[in-house]
């Protein structure tokens with residue numbers, strides 16, 4: 050009963066997300082805690098196929114997958130629901146909760162915020178008719194797989210690319226994509242090194258949840274799980290390397306969705322992109338106990354088709370250069 054109510058609430062939320070309005074969500078600490086408690090309670094009896102209990106992050110993954118329209122099945126970590134023609138969101142994918150690898154970033158609040166931003170902008174994304182989409186820093190593959198599911202059959206001709214500097218991440222992503230029947234070219238490289246010539250000006254959508262935590266510069270050059278979060282000075286070292294590459298890869302009508310932390314000075318990031326000719330808007334804003342996240346969408350100025358329902362810069366306390374045409 051509790052699960053049914055929970056599922057109804059989620060469906061209601063999905064319906065809301067389905068309209069083409071930007072979602073600016075501010076999850077207060079209390080709400081976040083309640084949510085987690087409810088989750089833990091709801092998932093108590095859920096065990097993985099190998100009989101082990103689900104970890105907190107697996108439960109979070111489960112919750113996020115439920116947001117894509119799937120309901121929990123007691124005693125199973127694999128669920129399969131046929132698509133109803135009237136459903137707003139694509140279903141029918143055989144969703145496998147990927148347990149991951151100790152050196153690979155598990156989907157977390159920032160990953161969920163990015164997918165929520167894609168869901169919030171789904172109407173625009175479907176109209177966008179992207180041909181080439183890319184994720185930089187795929188980790189577990191949760192985001193690129195979700196993007197493919199969100200775009201669904203309506204955009205069946207899309208080619209997906211994804212990169213990660215961590216070879217373990219590319220292996221986990223391969224499994225996640227495979228479990229969902231999604232094909233993507235997965236490249237183990239630094240940002241998009243070696244690909245720029247081939248993919249220059251081709252990407253219609255790029256999604257990035259970069260390592261954004263302020264750390265020492267030494268940590269940025271580490272290996273394994275550390276590079277998932279180590280963002281260097283102000284958390285900007287990797288972000289500042291990614292931005293010019295993204296500019297090269299995006300097509301004229303290309304969009305970038307990027308997660309940032311308030312500590313990264315997002316308004317300054319928008320200024321950097323503004324100088325390259327991009328307008329921007331916040332699609333999701335979320336504060337948790339640990340961090341204050343923004344998911345920002347960038348597009349080349351002059352393309353007004355993405356401006357419906359934008360949040361203005363001034364209402365969010367950013368300078369006027371941040372906004373749109």
Ligand SMILES: C[S@@+](CC[C@H](N)C(=O)[O-])C[C@H]1O[C@@H](n2cnc3c(N)ncnc32)[C@H](O)[C@@H]1O
Nearest residue numbers: 154156160186187188213214215239240258277
């Ligand atoms: C915060 S994690 C995000 C993972 C996944 N996209 C998600 O949202 O759950 C950042 C990811 O970027 C990868 N990464 C860090 N530096 C990178 C670089 N220079 N080039 C490519 N990937 C990088 C990390 O290995 C990690 O998988």
